[in-house]
Amino acid sequence: MAINTSLKKVPMPAQDPLIRNHNFKEVTTGYTPEMAVEEARRCLNCKTKPCVAGCPVNVHIPEFIHLITEEKFEEAFQKITETNSLPAVCGRVCPQESQCESRCVRGKKGEAVAIGRLERFVADWHREHAAQSPPKAAANGHKVAIIGSGPSGLSCAADLAKLGYAVTIFEAFHTGGGVLVYGIPEFRLPKAIVSDEINNLRAMGVNLQTDMVIGRILSVDELLEDLNFDAVYIGSGAGLPSFMGIEGEDLIGVYSANEYLTRSNLMKAYDMEYATPIRKSRAVAVIGGGNVAMDAARTAKRLGAEKVAVVYRRSFAEMPARKEEVEHAQEEQIEFLNLENPVRIIGDERGQVKAMEVIKMKLGEPDSSGRRRPVAIPGSNYELNVDTVIVAIGTTPNPLLKKTTEGLETDRWGCIYTKDNGATSREGVFAGGDAVTGAATVILAMGAGKTAAASIDKYVRHKHPELRQAEP
């Protein structure tokens, strides 16, 4: 089939920005089969596959794209899921521009092949057309407990279930999915996709137990000793929000992004049928420059705020959020106050936020992260008229499991220490995802879950020679 020589990606259909910033429906609506084939024909099927090296789970990129050109969408899906168990999620939220697509040869002159969009197309096509449940593997008689149902726990569960393990996921919240359900908003990742993935896991025999805060209701030691799990995987994420420690942070109207997004996403405050209260804001300042800040800002806009500004102490060039999300936010009339930093939050006599004092910054010398360090410009302070402040400056792992599991080592930020294979300092206990790396990405969390699944299998086989004999 002839190569499509267009320098640009086939554009992604999207809702009009000024309509979508008032609803929670998905922003981009996805390729049609025709668009997918046309975009797939831009791939040169490179022998050296540079794109694959950019993907943390090494999706067989040229192979699946080639199958799209032949309209073999189901086969393309099978090809992707050989290494990636959540393509509908990754196709939507992976930072492709710094991963797979950053290595694509088509990107040297013009735009890279739209690998993420094609991955999403294939996954959505499969969901709509071939929605038969995945098969259940023959049981091998061993049990693994997984703590946390975010992407790393889910992918670890999937791989272990395929190997015949009886897998139980323990989730603290009332719904499975981790950040995929409580953090990333509906308009970027419809929750129906996450629940489909979880239903697939259930069909594979995985048991998801919600409302189970491990460390409180059961300890890691009890899982291993009393409940006879052969191994435990900790995929508990990095959910502890940081605050800035400035004056006024406890005023009414100041939220952590976690609280704001949880109320809106998991507790569906935007839906009148749900009892969840959330502030009716007029003017909102979101502090931070990552994906979390973008999501909080765009959510505030959709919840009816007239003005929403992202306050970030560096410039666009240093912003950690995905480029596409920043562009979408700008289209949706989110303002960016870059090179500005909050000094204090000011309340009225009822303890309600009425303004935030900010100071302007300029970029100085590069710091240890290699980014130019922002320094305050004395005397440049001014007051921003806002009634809501959302703090999105980062999160760290929750200390609960460390505190309740003797001998589980962490670094000074509370990240669980692991070897390359995911093993922790405790025998039989493995860990991965944000709990190990600190806040990172969906695909890295998934990759860690897969690595740990392989290590857990090896560990259990090592302890049970009878299993080794049965090895295929």
Next chain:
Amino acid sequence: MFLIMSKRRLNDAVTMMEIEAPLIARKARAGQFIIFRLDEFGERVPLTIADSDAGRGSVTIIFQAVGKATQLLSQKEAGDFILDFVGPLGKPSDLEGYKHACVIGGGVGNAIAYPSAKELHNNGAIVDIIAGFRSKDIVILEDEMKAVCDHLYITTDDGTYGEKGFVTDKLKSLIEVGNNYDLVIAIGPVPMMKFVSKVTEQYHIKTLVSLNPIMIDGTGMCGGCRVKVGGQTRFACVDGPEFDGHEVDFDELMLRNAFYKDQEKVEYEAACRIGRGPAKATRKE
């Protein structure tokens, strides 16, 4: 799904329920709480574990119908189910090694104070309870409290039962007549906890209060429950809910608890219309 094993109405607005939750019952300790969510559309609401029975596999909650979620829960009957019931959350109280404790409850706060009194009593401390209520018709748990203390003093604001006056008056007089308390626990409306702490500060008596900020997850991931203690921000769901009463910024807690006041009034009235009519609001704030 969690079964409501039994239900008893303690007064017009306060209900006691036993919930089947064997894993929580095994672990529950005084000072800890659960979070329930009645159904898919409900809020996540924290309630103290008033009692637990590992043998029966049950956890007892005692709650006052103040808003939509507690109102709807109070309309459920034995045999019905609650969708989500998570716990035990929060730090257990450390109640070992005290000789003479005074446990003070205000209104429904008596239900929250009761397990602490019971544990102190079981640990061998002399326990005095001062149970404050607005009026005779809302007195709860009198027999239960009597069984776990050496002296039970009931006060009512209007004098219709027990002694007339506030719990702080009674506390002062007990201290004045020579009771040498080495611990005071105060649980109830925020102003009550604030004033009890003011009294005990003068006498340098260690005082624990149980804080009730607005919560969502109860595991330390939202920061919504943050309170200021000793000038530092703490998360009540994991660092508490009990704190040193002499260090808590009660005024800030009162402001923060009014976060959704206007919205909740609307929800509450709607819940009352579909329910059994408004329960008398007996909150003292």
